[in-house]
Amino acid sequence: MIKGLGAKLVMRDAARSAVAVGGIAVAVLIAFVEMGFMNGVVDSHLRMVEAARGDLVLLDARRSHLNKWDEILAIRLPQVRAVEGVVAVSPVYQAGKTFRAGPDQPDHRIVVVAFPPDNPPLDLGWSADTMALLRTPGTVLMDRLSRSIYGKLEAGQDVWLEGHLMRLGGFVSLGPTIVIDGTIAMSETTFRSLEPDGGPEMAVVRLAPGADPAQVKARVTAISGDSVQVFSKRELFDRESDYLMRVAPLGLLFGAGMAAGLFVGLVICYQVLYVAIRRRLAAYATLKAMGFPNGFVLRTVLEQAWAVGLAGYGVGLALAALAYHVLAAKTGLAIELNAARCASIAAACLAACTVAGALAALKAMRTPPADLF
Amino acid sequence: MLRSCIAFAWVNLVRGDRVRFAVAIAGAVVAIFILLVHLAFLRAVEHKAAQVYGLFDADLVMVSDRYQFLYRMADFPSARLRQAVSVAGVDAAAAVRVTASKWVSGRNGAQSSLLLIGIDPDPVFIRDPGLRAAAPELRVPRRALLDRHSDPEVGSVKSGDTGYIGVQPATVAGWYELGLPMYAAATAIVSNSDFSFYSGEDPRRIQLGLLQLAPGADAGSVVDALRRALPDDVRVMTRAALMAREAHYFVEVKPLGIMMRAGLVIGLLVGAVALFQIMSSQVESRMRDFAVLRAMGFSAAYTYAVGAWQLLLMGAVALTAAWLIATPVFEIVSRKSHLFLPLDAWLFGTLLVLCVPMMASAALPLVRAARAEPAGLFGAA
Numbered sequence: 001m002i003k004g005l006g007a008k009l010v011m012r013d014a015a016r017s018a019v020a021v022g023g024i025a026v027a028v029l030i031a032f033v034e035m036g037f038m039n040g041v042v043d044s045h046l047r048m049v050e051a052a053r054g055d056l057v058l059l060d061a062r063r064s065h066l067n068k069w070d071e072i073l074a075i076r077l078p079q080v081r082a083v084e085g086v087v088a089v090s091p092v093y094q095a096g097k098t099f100r101a102g103p104d105q106p107d108h109r110i111v112v113v114a115f116p117p118d119n120p121p122l123d124l125g126w127s128a129d130t131m132a133l134l135r136t137p138g139t140v141l142m143d144r145l146s147r148s149i150y151g152k153l154e155a156g157q158d159v160w161l162e163g164h165l166m167r168l169g170g171f172v173s174l175g176p177t178i179v180i181d182g183t184i185a186m187s188e189t190t191f192r193s194l195e196p197d198g199g200p201e202m203a204v205v206r207l208a209p210g211a212d213p214a215q216v217k218a219r220v221t222a223i224s225g226d227s228v229q230v231f232s233k234r235e236l237f238d239r240e241s242d243y244l245m246r247v248a249p250l251g252l253l254f255g256a257g258m259a260a261g262l263f264v265g266l267v268i269c270y271q272v273l274y275v276a277i278r279r280r281l282a283a284y285a286t287l288k289a290m291g292f293p294n295g296f297v298l299r300t301v302l303e304q305a306w307a308v309g310l311a312g313y314g315v316g317l318a319l320a321a322l323a324y325h326v327l328a329a330k331t332g333l334a335i336e337l338n339a340a341r342c343a344s345i346a347a348a349c350l351a352a353c354t355v356a357g358a359l360a361a362l363k364a365m366r367t368p369p370a371d372l373f
Numbered sequence: 374m375l376r377s378c379i380a381f382a383w384v385n386l387v388r389g390d391r392v393r394f395a396v397a398i399a400g401a402v403v404a405i406f407i408l409l410v411h412l413a414f415l416r417a418v419e420h421k422a423a424q425v426y427g428l429f430d431a432d433l434v435m436v437s438d439r440y441q442f443l444y445r446m447a448d449f450p451s452a453r454l455r456q457a458v459s460v461a462g463v464d465a466a467a468a469v470r471v472t473a474s475k476w477v478s479g480r481n482g483a484q485s486s487l488l489l490i491g492i493d494p495d496p497v498f499i500r501d502p503g504l505r506a507a508a509p510e511l512r513v514p515r516r517a518l519l520d521r522h523s524d525p526e527v528g529s530v531k532s533g534d535t536g537y538i539g540v541q542p543a544t545v546a547g548w549y550e551l552g553l554p555m556y557a558a559a560t561a562i563v564s565n566s567d568f569s570f571y572s573g574e575d576p577r578r579i580q581l582g583l584l585q586l587a588p589g590a591d592a593g594s595v596v597d598a599l600r601r602a603l604p605d606d607v608r609v610m611t612r613a614a615l616m617a618r619e620a621h622y623f624v625e626v627k628p629l630g631i632m633m634r635a636g637l638v639i640g641l642l643v644g645a646v647a648l649f650q651i652m653s654s655q656v657e658s659r660m661r662d663f664a665v666l667r668a669m670g671f672s673a674a675y676t677y678a679v680g681a682w683q684l685l686l687m688g689a690v691a692l693t694a695a696w697l698i699a700t701p702v703f704e705i706v707s708r709k710s711h712l713f714l715p716l717d718a719w720l721f722g723t724l725l726v727l728c729v730p731m732m733a734s735a736a737l738p739l740v741r742a743a744r745a746e747p748a749g750l751f752g753a754a
Contacts, residue, residue, distance in 0.1 A: 023646065026642065026646070030639050030642065030643065033635060033639065034636070034639065037632050037635070062483060062484060068485075068486065068558065069486070070484060096444075096473075098447075106438075106439055106441060107439045107441055107447055108441055109441065109442075109444065147626060147627075149626055178627060178628070178629075179555065181626065181627070247554070248710075249414070249706050249709075249710060252410060252702070252706060253410060253411070253414060253636065254636075256403070256406060256407050256410060257407055257636055257639055257640075259403065260400075260403045260404060260406075260407055260639070260640070260643045261639070261643065263399070263400055263403055263643075264400055264404075264643045264646050264647065267396060267397055267400045267646070267647055267650060268646065268650060270393075270396065271393075271397070271650045271653070271654055274393065274654070275654060275657065327631075327635075330628070330631055331628030331631055331632065332628060333628060359392075359396075
């Protein structure tokens, strides 16, 4: 057995291999970018849930997805608070309001998110000082990651919400979604000046250490019947992902792109290997004549495929990391890499290269040695 | 000469490794399909954003100078419409009112977000045939027309059913087709005289003014005249301009434009790569044939021509296949999402234009073929 023949062949054909690596890198980049858009839409939508500082999330039963803003009946909150195992229930109000950065500036729709400023139910990426600013009535905090239509804002300036004058105390970090262009945070008290009645759109529930979430959910259902729904953060993520994938043709738009990217990787890998094999067909034929089995030929070719595939994936991943940074900044969406996503594209890349290698090896395996001399 | 050129190109393609060829063509098909999907979706979003304005027949429109987009349309005094009619060239004006409200089902009390639109049931200003037919129903008070393309919970209501708009009762008197999922779960149209009853807003203020010009009047000069005559709290523009503004908000302010354009770039890249690979391996495997041609006296230009025909033939096959696949797919998506996804001449034309750079880059391997040195390829020397 000649060890590592495949890898050596790849190194020998440096120029050709470089083309293959480059092509696979581009294919991997394409797959990552399309996946990034798809996940970006979903993850941005889930930012509010992600920000919840608690174990469970309470929603009104009519709120079948987070783009509907049905309110929880106010009485439910103290009821849930009284359930055994629950330490705190904190309301989160959400409403679309009109925002104006100055008396002569145009109006823009913004989403107001409001909650009790002490031990807030949301983590909005702020410092303790900024958080404390909410205690002053009439002070609001702007999400600095909002879309640029709101204009240049400075801490300390006046802003108008639904015609009410408020003071911009500072900034938080949340991020827009496809639907929501910008968010502004305020205390419950300040919110009441905009909306005197009405219940919260969401409540964050904190459990006592050791409390069983399933049991708490059952107790909540026993008290409030069908009027509210309780979710763990994970369950809410899943529900919202399903909703988004169903409602918008995300799979078609971005799935096709991902498939195309991987397909291109396969094609490039195949073509390069095919040409490489054909050039050395005499050598392969000699090996077979010497008695090396077809399995060896296949393995050699696969080694070449995996070598360029691995290198191509590495380069593609690096390019993707760069691209994600740029795209996240330009779209405002949550376009991020994580281990699971890298692994899934790696697996797809590996599969594509394996198929390409196997197909390319067919010719070398099928040709009887005598035909080649 | 031309016939032999095409014949040679054809032979090059179909003789040789069929599997390899099919695989690479499939890549081109996928790439062109991606271009189709992204182009069509981008247009569908622009169309959907401005669809409300498409319901009405007006040459010019008037909005508040604080107007951002449909859901939160600032208002202006209805008196501006009367002022506009007094300007030469303006024939008639009508008011449209828009606000966010809620629809409460009469059956189970379920609430849905509602975009409430108030119109004058005058057919002259209505362009959509469905709405035109249903509008006279609104002459009876407390009647509403519902959007058939609303979310299923609202869209399944039947004519004659009652529900609540806001807190006031309304009877469903008819239907129209719109579908604005990005603004509200449902939309409803009532008469302007009922609008204040349902919305609680000041009846003297409206959100959208429709203006029709006298026959022969020049839109540009009337717009200028109106801008001079009217104060700064309103803006006048053509209906097309307003629709473009609304579309611009969705495509440029929201990242849909960036995402779709990225998809187009990806499609182009993928297609270029697939076609380049085919041409490259074709040239490599037919190098001797090209050398023989040169030895026989055919010019380099002939070589390019053969290669170009190969590309064109492959492109035509890939384009046809992608178009055929897109036909049922678009039909299904269009039905489910109520998006406007026609496979028409504009789409085909734009696709062809995009395919040009794709094919051009795939033609690069031909340079090597044209340079094939006859002597160098014969024998071992």
